[in-house]
Amino acid sequence: MRVVLTCMPFYSHLVPVVVPVAKALARAGHQVAVATANAMADELARAGVAHLPLPNVRTLAELMAEPAVAASPGMPDDPEGRSRAARARTDAGPLTSAFAGSLAGVFARDLIERCATWRPDLIVRECNEFGGYLAAERLGIRHAVLDIAPGSALNLTAVLDALNGEREHLGLAPVRDPWHPHRCLVAGFVPPRWYTAELPPVRCYRLDPPESAPVCAPAPGRPLVVAGLGSVAATVLPESTHLLELMVTALGRVPCSAVVGLGSDPAAWTGPRPPNVRLMAFTPQRVLLESAALLLSHGGFGGVAEAIRTATPMVVLPLFSDQPYNAATVAELGLGRRLDLDGLSAETLAEVCAEVVADDGYQRRADGMARQAQACPDLDALAADLAR
Template sequence: MSPVMRSLLRYVPAPAWAFSPVRAWAKEMIRRSADASPESRAKLISGQAAEILARQFDALMAAAEGCDAVVACGLFPSCAAARLVAEQRGIRCILATFCPIWLPSALNRPFEYPGHPLPAGVTDNRALWDHDIRTKNALFGGAINSHRASLGLHLLDNVRDYVYGDPVLLACDPTLGPWLPSDLIDAVQTGAWILPDERPLPDGLEAFLEAGSPPVYVGFGSIAVAREAGRAAIEAVRARGRRTVIAHGWAELGPIDDRDDCFAVGDVNQQALFRRVAAVMHHGGAGTTAAAARAGAPQVVMPQIGDQPYWARRVAEVGIGAAHDGPTPTAESLSAALGTALAPETGIRAGEVASRVRADGAAVAAKRLLDLMSQP
């Protein structure tokens, strides 16, 4: 971590109950929306947004005491809570996002929410981003304006632009997720926010790595994929004659039998591990994509939701891996994708790209924030 970034950080602990954990929220969303209609899912999102905003506002209001600025990342209602806190405290707030697709641009379409499909036949992205304002008003406007009213603040007719603010920090690497200037929003691309991880690998994992050829890492992170996906991944790796390091993740994946070619890990130093694997098979989270690219590890991306399809496409376009076709994997489909990732030319290209992935994104963001704070 650079000295300039360290000087900006102030950790203020808040009681755990004050926050609405994303993991619990996501599991509840999956449980309640499994058989729901798009309209019912939209109502569920709005209801959950109100709860997240209210709980995080209280926690962040206490945490922000004595601070000069708030940097907000994450779910839209969480960022709305941070913006409200900054408004109440009279301090600066700047939003950061980890993928270009979340930002208004004539070059890309907005995300499509349940119950609010993009208008059929409309190809003008500017018109679609206008529609996105109405969508976010419908999903989140009630929660935000209700909370504003309770604080004696005026109501908003455009909650999206209020939450986004001006400018926005785009915390992703320009080689992996390039951003072209847009007249729809002022975005500053800083590069990915990477903090050095000095943790040693667990003894058992170190021994496993030393015992044979480089394995394939399999981890689906915060996506609660079915256990069948873990089984398919291990079988695909075995079909390619490789061993597996599998991360438990939210789905609590693990070995599928008692063979000694699979090692399960929890939270681990990816920066150290990814430099020693043959490939990284994952769900396409922004952080995992950047970590694997920076380590020079070829990738297989099995996207499910959100920005994951974007990162899968970019991995394939840049030539550092393969995008799995479709959300439901089989051993055969993952083996085919893994074959592309393990090809010699993919490894060479991954090494070339690794040398171009920036590691100074956090310092760039910190300097930008300091510059903003120095302005009247």
């Protein structure tokens, strides 16, 4: 079988899930390539996965360089500032609509052109990438979904018109069913308990840690806290620096050893530097969570899924996209606490972080969820299911 996997050109979308699935398909004897922007060539080369470069697909940084995008509600150059940024977090947002509309159309046209010679039997897309769905529909081949952000499915109704606009450009009839892009095999990567009735049916699989991942031992008597806002927030949200300062200040008041990913050079950091907090440009999160007592984050699903796998309790400060859904689900399952940003002080954040670390109930429930994750079939089983 010949399989094309499609992915938005974001490290956090590509490396944790798409690359391992590509390798599982290759182990099963299938021919595999990942279609995404030219900018991801080095990452795919390091992973040893074939790349189908799509020349017109742009990275987030390239998109943000466009004045019309940067000045959209909630973006860094928005002239109305934080008040509009807060409101933008409550709806699908300009980038979400574009990902299912014009950006998906660009992706689909590039992919259709590449498929004329590569000729896949199946297209497997990560759920934020809609060009693979459009290309599969236009080419008349099957497709499947890697659900790297379950809560994003709640936006499908909001983006249906944009998606239908791109279907029309490709000569496809419109669809009335907002769930149409998910009417296929949808592979999830957390236990079934995570999925509520409002989300589409999924089959759940296990993401194993990297084989070479060492365990980072925390200092005796000092629980390890891992914190950060991922690789996207600093690019698209004007208040991300303020939030990082709040997180660093709060962790300085918690009896712990903390590692905070800033998303930028620590040498240029002008905020607080508590002695118990190590600042890094990017943390080796997947490694650190193996021995962490707490993940403090914005609730990006990649980090949440890693915390579930490693039985790490969480404190979540949701910002945008599927993060409010993720934060609410963490709280509902008793895996941690959700805090809203409005009026949040460093003192309150420190108190909640210390409370979650000290409360054995959070750890006990995290342990149970991790056992459920471990009981899911592995990616080799997913490769077999995709072939079927």
